[in-house]
Amino acid sequence: MLELAILGFLYGAPLHGYVLRRHIAALTGHVRPVAESTLYPAIKRLEKAGLLVRATEPGAVAAPRHVLSLTEEGGRELKRRLAEPAQREITDENHWFTLLAFLRHLEDPAAQAAVLRRRLAFLEEPASFFYDGDRPLRAEELDDPFRRGVLTIARATSRAELAWLRETLASLDGPGR
Amino acid sequence: MLELAILGFLYGAPLHGYVLRRHIAALTGHVRPVAESTLYPAIKRLEKAGLLVRATEPGAVAAPRHVLSLTEEGGRELKRRLAEPAQREITDENHWFTLLAFLRHLEDPAAQAAVLRRRLAFLEEPASFFYDGDRPLRAEELDDPFRRGVLTIARATSRAELAWLRETLASLDGPGR
DNA sequence: GAACAATACCTCGGTGACGATGTATTACGT
DNA sequence: ACGTAATACATCGTCACCGAGGTATTGTTC
Known part of the structure; x- marks a missing residue:
């Protein structure tokens, strides 16, 4: 990083x-x-x-x-590190933000889009922080206000990022063809 | 962590x-x-x-x-680690989420609120990822769509977290007096 | 003119994290 | 009967990271 x-x-x-x-x-x-x-x-x-x-x-x-x-x-x-980031660079927000800060240097829109798609795939996986057995728990199911906070914040982040990803992917894919 | x-x-x-x-x-x-x-x-x-x-x-x-x-x-x-976290535990989201996951064990609402207030103070500081000299740049000022993404996502997170923090602090402070 | 802060770089010891590898047992598919 | 996966724990070498400390110069404050 x-x-x-x-x-x-x-x-x-x-x-x-x-x-x-x-x-x-x-x-x-x-x-x-x-x-x-x-x-x-x-x-x-x-x-x-x-x-x-x-x-x-x-x-x-x-x-x-x-x-x-x-x-x-x-x-x-x-460019190699930008185009083929380790999985950690995709999943950890600190690493991911650093990568995004320099992704413009990759120039090729298709390569940029490919990286964004890896992040998209990660965010679309159903994953939580807290489980009941194998079932991910939703914020509403938690009594603990602090754990509920974690889920609430993570959900807001995820939503904003998904919207941005889809929009940016559309504009990377769109004008090119 | x-x-x-x-x-x-x-x-x-x-x-x-x-x-x-x-x-x-x-x-x-x-x-x-x-x-x-x-x-x-x-x-x-x-x-x-x-x-x-x-x-x-x-x-x-x-x-x-x-x-x-x-x-x-x-x-x-x-309890000591929960009540007196290092600054890194407050600023780094990964660490912070881990701390939140166990903050309920601190039992004393005043001590819990004090920790949340440290995070609140951190989030209220004007800080960006990108600067023009000393002036923090806003998402709208950036041409780079990827850097704009960083700011957009960070802002959404920050908003959601500030709302949650204020609400949770109110309920921690409120019923006690 | 004496501190002190800022600029500008560096080393050293300690330690936490990781990948690779090892050991042993049980369960399951084929 | 044989391989693979899951359970359950552990060590080893390597390396990035950190805090503490060191060196030297210039500019600012008292």
Whole structure:
């Protein structure tokens, strides 16, 4: 998820680590902050894997900056990760939002639509958080107001997302043919 | 998050590992599956910390079961974690839902309300995923349909949750006085 | 002019999570 | 009789992540 965000932000726009950090903090930081000691090693990993290169530049106000840019391999890897996300990236909202933030880089509308369809399939599966045996429980059946909250919120999210998915899929499929 | 789920499920209801695993899978598994190799070490950690004890029982159909039950210390620790969650438990929806699933065990309505108020404060902060400098962008300002989706979905979730929070807080505060 | 905050990068130790793999038993289909 | 699935538990190596701490420079506040 972090690596995807790094690749996504660097795609077509070289940045140095500190700015990248603030970008990532803005994107996911309010929900799930990323520590510096996680970001810098992640950059190193990607560099070692040949997905990005760094160019040292005198710092504008302080220490020298390392301006990071994607290699061609890095660009390909970003697109591969966007086009063929692991199931976790589809099901976990944090991961999914990160993926959506950069899905435009995938350019090909058919490939974008294919990813949205995987999310659609996931949301259409009947799944709950609470069960009576195998039967998923509905919010109305719960006494516990907190568990009822979970279902109420999840249902609202699901509805909004299904509507958006169907609309967006229609416009991705439509104009193309 | 996993440890909270274990403590929560065991509170007042001894279970063996395999059933616990299925409970956890039902609760969060569709979004974020938990590997066996994560669960069993987590049980050991909690046991080592004196929060739970195990009693071996002949297996009903297969290998012997380890029936797990909370110690008194375990019950106190559950309540402590519910009453004083780390900020991550408040902001990350996955963690938050897990917390909500067991918040009823906190019994004291004032303590429950205090936790809900922390979430309320978090949701009321103006925060976005995308910025123009420091200014949070609204869905309508984005060209990118995928980023617009993120904001649309997040807004729907936020609305539903705010409504539920206010309603639930009112009923927690109300009858008590 | 002395702190302090912000910029800018880095390392280290600890730990929680995961995939792969192992062990043993019972039940079921073929 | 044989393979597969489900039950039930466990270990091992690897790795991402985190908090704490470190280094150095510039700009701002008292």
